[in-house]
Amino acid sequence: MRELQRLLGILGEVRHRLIRIAFVLVPIFAFMITFNLQRTTVTWMGHTVPMVYPQFNLFYNASAQVFRWMSANMLPSGVQLLNVGVGDSVFIQMEIALLVTLIAGMPWIIHEVGAFLVPALRKNERDLLRLIGIPATGLFILGTAIGVFLLTPFTFLLLFKYVAAMGLSPVLGVQNFVTFALLYSLAFGVVFELPIFVYTLTRLGVVKAAAWTKHWRGAVLGALIFGMIITPDNSGITMLLIALPMMALYFGGAYFAVRYERNRDRRQAVVPVVGAG
16 A cells, blocks of 8 residues: 555656646747747837747748748758648648757756656765756757757758769658758757766766776777768768767766766775874
């Protein structure tokens, strides 16, 4: 009976946290599919100030605006997008709205997940969770931004050079374009979490810092294999664009792991000396 009450208490807390997350995510998602942002200017104290305001529009909504930005900035000039399926445009708007909602609400999601986990964690684990929360969010946003603004446009540019070399028409299905662009960019955001993963495992005592530096060759090979799997072309260039940052992030995480262990060992060595004095 006690175990059942404990389980019901945990499920109740999960429900409570999910409701709190929904209170933030649902309005963002609803805005993305029902409103768009319009630009205007306001004259204030003799200065023209640019502003934006929401406007209700079920069809040309914020998701459609994001899609138009993606097609204009990620694809080479001359590429034609085709709406192949009847419902592709609706599905694409939902897909974009969901992604933007998750990215915009990520800090709140992390906060609520942390609030759920904290009571069950030891003090050192709670301290670690607070320590890595902001860096993990920042690295994810940075990696996703690099994917959106640099890596994905370059990949499309490279792929359509093959299309031009074969004398084919530069045509792409709109759903394939959006799904690839979003997943490819998000994958880079996840890759940027690598140093957090390395540091956390060492901080929790699961993997010693020396293991990260000892097996660096395996990490390099793994980064190359991951880059080869996730990239759609066989040129090797986009593979390196994924693999090289992964290697740098791995060694960055290993550096902070080694630094943490050295500082910990130094503190532990000082305690007996102080006690003996």
